[in-house]
Amino acid sequence: MQHSEHDSKSNVRSFLWHAVFLALASNFMDVDTIIPSMLIKAGGTAFHLGLLTAIMLGGTKLFQLIFASGLTVKERKKTYLLFGINVRIISLIAMAAVFFFSPSMSGSTLILLIFILITAFALSGSYASLSYNDIFGKSVLQASRKRFFSLKQTINSIGIFTSALIVRELIKRVSYPDNYSLLFLCAGILLLVASLGFWKLRELPSTVEHKRTLLEFLRMIPAEVRKNTNLKNYLFIINSLGLGISILPFLILYAKDNFGLSFKLVGNILVFRTIGMLLASLIFYRIAHKTNYRKLMTLNLFLGASLPLIALLLNDHPLFYQLLFILSGMFVAIYRISDNGVLMEISTNDNRVLYTGISGAGTILTTLFPLIAGSLIAAFGYTWVFITISALIFISFFFVRQLDCSAKD
Secondary structure, X not given: OOOOHHHHHHHHHHHXXXXXXXXXXXXXXXXXOHHHHHHHHOOOOHHXXXXXXXXXXXXXXXXXXXXXXXXXXXXXXXXXXXXXXXXXXXXXXXXXXXXHOHHHOOHHHHHHHHHHHHHHHHHHHHHHHHHHHHHHHHHOOHHHHHHHHHHHHHHHHHHHHHHHHHHHHHHHHOOOOHHHHHHHHHHHHXXXXXXXXXXXXXXXXXXXXXXXXXXXXXXXXXXXXHHOHHHHHHHHHHHHHHHHHHOHHHHHHHHHHHHXXXXXXXXXXXXXXXXXXXXXXHHHHHHHHHOOHHXXXXXXXXXXXXXXXXXXXXXXXXXXXXXXXXHHHHHHHHHHHXXXXXXXXXXXXXXXXXXXXXXXHOOHHHHHHHHHHHHHHHHHHHHHHHHHHHHHHHOOHHHHOOOOOOOOO
């Protein structure tokens, strides 16, 4: 069952409202630059960075499986979407308060509070994304999805570029820790405004056959993976390409070890990364009607595999190293467009929450790598670890070739 074209257009406007203000907020809470640099400045080690990255990327996806078991039995999910977003808003404002009062805290207390609040922020985001995907799949007509994703990513990149310039100035001109306190406060306010767009969503009820326990839900997964080759290929792809996402915070740590981590460097990296996202989004928006997600993922695996290698080549060139983050931004933008798009195409309205949960539980490498990356780097050095990651990312080429993106709603 799908909405009428009129309702679909109305819902697209609601999703775009959210996209605009989320884009403005995203750099104030960016998980690849601001949050890692925040932890490093607070005294965090490579182990702390790895643990935080695992929580933000892999850990939250694993929890999606648990969340999905409860949400699949809900006919309407708008309430749960808003709940998840509100928890994120509270976490960001609390983070602003923590940094405001951080001069009176010990380093270990500050790091502990960062972990607690970022965990709440990340888990609530994964909870909200399940409802977001389900509502989006039911509320926007299939013919409009690819165009929406490219338009959304373009809006994101323009908004992110604008906010990147603001964030760069704030982080340089306001002294630590007030600069991070101000960043998180702005992020919370902008996210609150973004959530207002969802109050007008016109949601269709999902088909709920019967309530399932978590154990019953878990038992469904092997059968779903076995019977759907697309889902199996998708799981291999997101594990491999996901390594490219999980390595990004360690590029910041690599910069710190080689050049030091000044606030000017953090701001420049943020701006260059945003330029890359904007370029990739604008290009895809122009060619969305004549390309497919398989081609996008093929391009992206080559891009992701090259990032760690280029980083190694530029270890003595701080200026050119900053430019590496243009490619990093392109990789992130294409990954987000293709990942969301493929998940929509290989799932249906009735199993979309289940597939989202499975995709979260299936990101084993993305979860484990950040946890052990600090130890691996200490034992073998950046060179060995970065080359290995590049090779693992390239493996996804064989699974991308077998992917068949044809929606079945």
